[in-house]
Amino acid sequence: xxxxxxxxxxxxxxxxxxxxxxxxCSTLAITTSINNAIGMGVAVICVLILSNxxxxxxxxxxxxDIRIPVYIVIIATxxxxxxMLIKAYTPALDTSLGVFIPLIVVNxxxxxxxxxxxxxxxxLDSALDxxxxxxxxxxxxxxxxxxxxxxATGVLSMTNPFDESQVLFAITLIPESFTINLFSTPxxxxxxxxxxxxxxxxxxxxxxxxxxxxxxxKAAAAKAAAAAKAAxAGKGA
Amino acid sequence: MKFAFHVSPNLQSPNSTxxxxxxxxxxxxxxxxxxxxxxxVQYGAGVGLQAxxxxxxxxxxxxxxxxxxxxxxKKDIKSFLSHSFGWxxxxxxxxxxxxxxxxxxxxxATVFAIVFGRLVFGGFGYNIYNPxxxxxxxxxxxxxxxxxxIISGATPTAQLSSLFNWLPGTEAALDAYLNTVxxxxxxxxxxxxxxxxxxxxxxxxxxxxxxxxxxxxDWRVPVFYLGTIFVMGMVIAALTGIEAWHGIPAILxxxxxxxxxxxxxxxxxxxxTDPVTxxxxxxxxxxxxxxxxxxxxxxxxxGNLPEGCMYSILIMNTFTPMIExxxxxxxxxxxxxxxxxxACAAVFALCVAFYxxxxxxxxxxxxxxxxxxxxxxxxxxTVSALDKEAL
Numbered sequence: 095x096x097x098x099x100x101x102x103x104x105x106x107x108x109x110x111x112x113x114x115x116x117x118x119c120s121t122l123a124i125t126t127s128i129n130n131a132i133g134m135g136v137a138v139i140c141v142l143i144l145s146n147x148x149x150x151x152x153x154x155x156x157x158x159d160i161r162i163p164v165y166i167v168i169i170a171t172x173x174x175x176x177x178m179l180i181k182a183y184t185p186a187l188d189t190s191l192g193v194f195i196p197l198i199v200v201n202x203x204x205x206x207x208x209x210x211x212x213x214x215x216x217x218l219d220s221a222l223d224x225x226x227x228x229x230x231x232x233x234x235x236x237x238x239x240x241x242x243x244x245x246a247t248g249v250l251s252m253t254n255p256f257d258e259s260q261v262l263f264a265i266t267l268i269p270e271s272f273t274i275n276l277f278s279t280p281x282x283x284x285x286x287x288x289x290x291x292x293x294x295x296x297x298x299x300x301x302x303x304x305x306x307x308x309x310x311x312k313a314a315a316a317k318a319a320a321a322a323k324a325a326x327a328g329k330g331a
Numbered sequence: 332m333k334f335a336f337h338v339s340p341n342l343q344s345p346n347s348t349x350x351x352x353x354x355x356x357x358x359x360x361x362x363x364x365x366x367x368x369x370x371x372v373q374y375g376a377g378v379g380l381q382a383x384x385x386x387x388x389x390x391x392x393x394x395x396x397x398x399x400x401x402x403x404x405k406k407d408i409k410s411f412l413s414h415s416f417g418w419x420x421x422x423x424x425x426x427x428x429x430x431x432x433x434x435x436x437x438x439x440a441t442v443f444a445i446v447f448g449r450l451v452f453g454g455f456g457y458n459i460y461n462p463x464x465x466x467x468x469x470x471x472x473x474x475x476x477x478x479x480x481i482i483s484g485a486t487p488t489a490q491l492s493s494l495f496n497w498l499p500g501t502e503a504a505l506d507a508y509l510n511t512v513x514x515x516x517x518x519x520x521x522x523x524x525x526x527x528x529x530x531x532x533x534x535x536x537x538x539x540x541x542x543x544x545x546x547x548x549d550w551r552v553p554v555f556y557l558g559t560i561f562v563m564g565m566v567i568a569a570l571t572g573i574e575a576w577h578g579i580p581a582i583l584x585x586x587x588x589x590x591x592x593x594x595x596x597x598x599x600x601x602x603x604t605d606p607v608t609x610x611x612x613x614x615x616x617x618x619x620x621x622x623x624x625x626x627x628x629x630x631x632x633x634g635n636l637p638e639g640c641m642y643s644i645l646i647m648n649t650f651t652p653m654i655e656x657x658x659x660x661x662x663x664x665x666x667x668x669x670x671x672x673x674a675c676a677a678v679f680a681l682c683v684a685f686y687x688x689x690x691x692x693x694x695x696x697x698x699x700x701x702x703x704x705x706x707x708x709x710x711x712x713t714v715s716a717l718d719k720e721a722l
Contacts, residue, residue, distance in 0.1 A: 272435055276473040285447065 097222055104226030111234035112287075112294040116202040120194045121235055122283040128252050131239035133187040135232030137180065137195060139225065141172045142204055146224035148172075149212040156213075165208045166199070173199045186258040203231060234290075241286050244268065246278035346546055351606075352416045354547045358538040359422045359601060365534050366527050370430060373522070381430055382527055388434045389421035392441040400450045415455045420444055423463035423601055426528025427594065427641065428470060429486060436474035440466035460648045461608050464641050471641075486525045487512045488593045492637035494699060497589070500573045500692025505584070507700040518591050528601075529594035539600035548604035551613060552620045556599040557590055559624035559677075563684040564589035567632070570688035595627060598640040608648045614669030615654040618676050623647040625680035632687035 110116045117138075124130045148168050156164050177195045181188045188195070198204065207227055212220040244250055248268035254260040276282045363386070371379030394412060401411035421441055428437060444466030452458045491497060491508060499505040509515065512523040521531030528535075543550045564586025573581045590596065603609060603623060610619050623643045630639025657672065658665050 271433075274439055274473045276469055279472060281472060 097219060100219065101222050101226035104223065104228075104230040105233060106230070106294075107298065109230045109234055109294060110203045110206075110227050111231060112291045113298075114206075115291070116206055117204075117231065118287070120197060120201060121231075121238065122280060122287060124191055124194050125235050125239040125242055125283060125286075126246070126278055127190075127243050128236065128239050128250070129187065129255060130190055131235040132232070132252075133180070133184065133191060133255060134194065135228070135235050137176050138198060138201065138203065138231050139228030140176055141169065141198055142207060142228040142231075143221055143224035144172050145169050145204055146207055146212040146220040147217055149208045150215060150217045150220035153213045161213065162205075162209075165205060165213075169204055169208070170199045184255045186253075187255050203227060237290060238283070238286050241290075242277045242282055245274050246276075246282065248273040344546075348416075351547050352419060354542065354545055355601075356419055356422065358542050358547075359419070359426065359528075361538055362528050362531060362535055362597075363422065363426055365531055366426075366521070369522060369531075370527075378430060382425075384434060385428065385430070385432065385437050385527075386422065386425045388437050389425045389441045390418055392438045393417040393421040393445050396442060396445045396450070400446075400454075415449075417445055417449075417455075420449065420462045420466070423528075424466040426597065426601075427463060427467045427526050429526050430524070432470065432474065436470055439473070440469045443469040456607055458607055459652075461602055461605050461644055464602060464645050464648075467641050468645065471636075487523050488525055489637040490699070491588075491592055492631070494697040495693040496690055497631050498567075498571060498573065498690055498692040499588075500571070500694040502574055502576050503696050504693055505576050505588075507696045511700065515587075518588075526594055526597075529597040532591050532596045535596050535600055539596075542600070548600065549609075549613070549616055551616045552604045552609060553596075553599035555617050555620035556603055556624045557595065559621045559680050560589055560595055560628060561586040563624065563628045563680055563687070566681065566684035567628075567688045570685065571690065571692050573692045589628070589631075593631075593638045594640040598627075598644055602641075602644050603647075608651060610651050610654045610658070612655065612658040612665070612669070614666070614673065615658045618669070618672045619647055619651065619654060621673065621676040621680055622650070625676070625683045628680075628687060629683045632690055 104110065106113075108114055111118065111121050120134060124134050145165075145168055149165055152164075173196060176198070177188075180191075180195060207223060211223045215223070240250070244267055248270055249264055249266050251264035252262045254262055274282075277286065363382075367379055367382045370382055394417065397412055397415055397417050398408050401408045404411075421444075424441060424444055425437060428440075444462040448460055448462030448465035449455070449458045487508070490511060491499075495504065495508060499508050509518065512518045517523055519533050521534065523530060539548070539553055542548045543553075565582045568581040568585035573585060575581055576584045599620075603620060610616050623646075626643035626646055627639040630636055630642055636642065654672075658669055660668060
């Protein structure tokens with residue numbers, strides 16, 4: 095149950111991008127197309143799960159004083175592997191993501207999860223946490239690139255990442271003369287990000303209020319039940 | 332004898348926000364109407380109606396956005412609309428746009444100006460940036476190509492920037508430029524295409540003088556803003572050694588050209604003086620105006636953009652809270668600090684002028700204007716750039 099909760103938290107409530115504001119640099123930079131977002135998201139998921147598992151496995155033998163350098167070395171190794179794989183199999187993705195693949199090393203989500211979760215929990219828990227957080231990141235970049243791509247180019251399209259010439263789907267939603275170029279620039283990224291983060295914040299406040307109201311109702315019901323119980327007892331005496 | 336006791340503030344201005352905004356709106360509409368009449372007369376009813384269409388689009392978008400916001404915030408829609416003065420933003424926004432812009436671009440820019448420039452900060456009185464300038468920046472960033480081709484060709488301001496790099500160096504070059512705007516008189520009266528509201532310099536100055544007299548805007552901001560641009564123009568003219576024009580020395584005509592061309596007069600009267608986004612301290616306002624002028628000239632002479640007025644306003648809006656904070660001191664201390672700050676701003680403006688005078692003056696008459704020179708014999712104003720087929 096608790097494991098499931100951990101996993102779910104990363105997706106929506108503690109979404110690493112919109113809830114915890116981690117790893118924004120790459121999020122703002124690469125969310126210009128859905129292809130980029132999926133490529134980046136998958137790369138981050140792979141690195142996050144593997145790094146969480148490895149760090150969690152060695153957490154008892156790493157001296158506390160040098161844990162950060164050790165984590166960084168592990169993460170950097172994993173990122174290098176992923177980068178080489180991307181270069182080898184999806185060269186188009188490599189050119190469009192560019193420097194942001196090696197920059198996964200310094201992505202706050204990965205080091206943050208290593209520090210906050212993997213170094214304190216078991217291997218399976220850490221893997222699940224990595225998957226949840228990674229999926230949360232993927233969801234966030236997908237949502238942002240979805241909005242930005244539609245508004246900036248008017249076309250919702252995706253190509254096969256292994257073969258750039260093969261277009262999986264391309265739907266024109268906005269005619270070309272009505273597109274808003276602004277959303278392909280960093281300004282548009284910031285605006286989109288702010289709107290989505292505000293929406294998540296509003297949802298959080300709303301659900302908290304709801305939970306508080308429910309709790310209050312429950313407490314009131316319990317009180318009433320206790321009073322009802324006490325009343326006949328008092329009469330009997 | 333009866334004493335009346337009040338809580339402070341005891342000195343009350345007869346001007347209410349409602350009244351100030353009403354007079355500002357009337358002032359803006361006068362300029363807009365004059366400009367629209369010019370388009371009617373010069374280019375026909377289609378172009379004249381286009382300006383009204385743009386204004387209508389912007390106003391409707393503003394009211395829809397604000398009504399939705401009021402609804403979401405569970406406020407009374409009618410009182411929210413009348414206390415938020417959104418129409419001032421949309422009128423200024425439309426007046427900053429060239430008439431060739433599409434209604435769609437205006438609608439999107441208005442949404443950005445009202446929602447992201449204003450409402451998310453808390454509505455009227457809380458916005459950091461001038462909302463109309465935010466909307467104009469959105470158009471700059473997104474819709475630079477989206478024009479309806481009602482009037483084709485570059486506006487004289489854009490030409491002065493692209494062909495002359497803001498420095499027509501000889502009599503012939505200046506004459507070629509003045510031909511496109513109908514001489515000095517045309518330049519001052521605003522009978523040439525440009526942004527809808529910014530061309531009619533003399534009229535805007537008259538409206539500005541009236542608004543200053545009515546205490547609607549602060550005289551310091553336009554005076555110091557335009558004055559600094561004028562002085563910087565004099566410095567640039569003196570250092571680059573551009574020629575006199577029919578006996579008038581360059582240090583007189585060049586600063587006049589800097590002030591009359593483009594949107595600085597409109598910006599000085601209607602945008603820099605926005606009471607929400609400018610500093611409240613009088614000496615702070617002087618500092619603010621001088622810095623804005625320096626940034627305007629810097630963007631003009633060294634930047635890629637044709638005109639720097641709007642971005643200089645946005646940049647200085649960023650510093651407004653800092654200026655307020657710096658001048659939040661006891662009176663004497665504040666005065667001393669203010670003098671230091673103003674001196675620094677003046678030095679900054681001078682440095683910009685020196686830096687700007689490293690540009691080379693354009694001495695030859697550009698090819699693009701030579702043909703217009705010949706055409707001039709046929710028409711009063713050479714920019715007969717009306718694209719009749721598009722109508």
